[in-house]
Amino acid sequence: MAAAYKTIIGLEVHVQLLTRTKLFCGCATRFGASPNSQVCQVCLGLPGALPVMNRTAFELSLRAALALNCEIAAFTKWDRKNYYYPDLPKNFQISQYDLPFSSEGWLEINAAADPKKEFLPKRIGIIRAHLEEDAGKSIHDESGRGGDSKVDLNRTGTPLLEIVSKPEMESAEEAKAFLEEIRLMLREIGVSDCEMQEGSLRCDANVNVKVTQPDGSWAATPIVEIKNLNSIGSVERSIRYEAQRQYEQFLKDKITLSPGNKTTAGWNDDRGITKVQRTKEESADYRYFPDPDLVPVLVSPAEIDHARAAMGELPAQQRKRLQDSPFTLSAYDAGVLTAQGRHVVAYFEAVASKAGDAKAACNWIANDVLASLRDRDEEIDRFPVSAERLGNLVLEVKKTGLPMNKAREVYADMLANGGEAGEVMKKLGFQVVSDEGQLREIIRKAIGANAQAVADFKAGKVKAADRIKGAVMKETKGMANAETVNRLLVEELSKSA
16 A cells, blocks of 8 residues: 655755864854853954955865765855844855855665664765854743843854755655764764764754645645754654644645745754744845855865875775675674774774674674773773773683673673783683583483473473573583583483483
8 A cells, every 4th residue: 555645855964063263263163162252353243354264164074075975166156145143143144055165965874664684775865065154042031931032152153064965865764864874974084073962963854745646646745944953863753743744734735835835843852843933035035145255265186185085984985894804794783883983993893803703793892892881981992991802802702612691791800800801711710611521411410300391302392401401501600611512412312312
């Protein structure tokens, strides 16, 4: 049965660049400074003050655009976008309009319904990525008692990279995947810290739905732009809500998309609803014109090559490499490691190289090391269990057959006290019983003492063997080689049968 409607999503992502100073002046961009303490004549728009472009901001933007597979314009200019907000002191924003420095790119995401089970690649087109300055911040008294509104202009003039996707995402989950990939990639290439709680990554979501008609055609609802979403979770929740709201509204009024009926909406995360705020302006309403105070920017092939070299390995390239020889990880495992950043991937590679077992190394990192890092609020560079030591622990487990619960005790001791895996095993008294003759005798005694389990096993209840195995592990205090016990137990039970 065909779906009742199809969701269409385009995202506008605003990324604050990792610069020490603003886009057109020397004011600092430090987060958390006292209100209006990081301003000057230029970012306040005082008469006679002239802007000068921040070269580092442009270089970082160029790096990001190349990572997004965009085409780079050899010539780009600055434009004034005219509108009034209390926190926009010049009454215009310096941005880029008809000649952005980059356009026509793409970003690959995992569009699988269950990313834990499969990787389904999907390319989302990028219309443009352009550089612009941020506005300030209005702070409103929301107590309901009619208090004052205040303006903090510290953020005014902060360099922003605006990334505008094509409307090619079809679910809230795809939008989430797109944002997560953007955030990971821009962090890895050193363009932005992408801290959404600090406002250095913000997102507007353009959402509408196409509703199936009796004749099989589609009817598109008016687009709603959901503004200034400040977490990936709120992006996902707001899109899911808005799509269903539009579908239900269409069933009532049958209003379809037409020029001029695009609106903006705010998202109330506490109530889980969107609220329409105003009709959306078109480009002509902003009265764009070239900024007369800034010269155009010319980009040479050498500058592009330099920016490309500064990117390093991108997350998508890293995921593919981890799935190839010599590691041959699954798409899911490669994604888990890559999502933690380059330093964790380098740690994994060192562990896998030492242990000679990429899958075991990945499991230890995904299940134990990452949990320890979260608990300790620590980065991998300062983690006390070095990659070489963890690799040695993996080797000891493989060599001795140390049960995993005991191996985790060794790991915990190494984490708390240092030391090598072999030394810690001796200290804790972990001597694995692996002699086959000794184990066979213990298994025979366990079989003799568990007649009912043997009878159940002969009756076809295969799980009954676990009771006998449990008795063997109890006798050896959990230090029997599990693989050897399994093999010998099957042999002995077959004899008794």
